[in-house]
Amino acid sequence: MVSQKLIVKNESGLHARPAGILAQAAMKCSSNVFILVGERKVQVKSILNLMAAGIKCGTEIELQCEGENEEQELKTLVELIESGLGE
DSSP, X not given: OEEEXXXXXXXXXXXXXXXXXXXXXXXXXXXXXXXXXXXXXXXTTOHHHHHHTTOOTTOEEEEEEESTXXXXXXXXXXXXXXXXXXX
């Protein structure tokens, strides 16, 4: 398992559109992908779980990938989050 801490930069947090973009990208991963936010562990491949987590701008999250291509998939998802998820 590999992980990296990030700060969510989207002004509106992970609302429907950026959560959808992140979930779609995670679904292409062979790894299990999770976000740790506070005490919660959220499955990233589920847009509903991402939205229910209520992740706001400035929130520190930890992105975790566990699987065959975990390092490359973590890098790809980190770049996507840092780019602002299309916003």
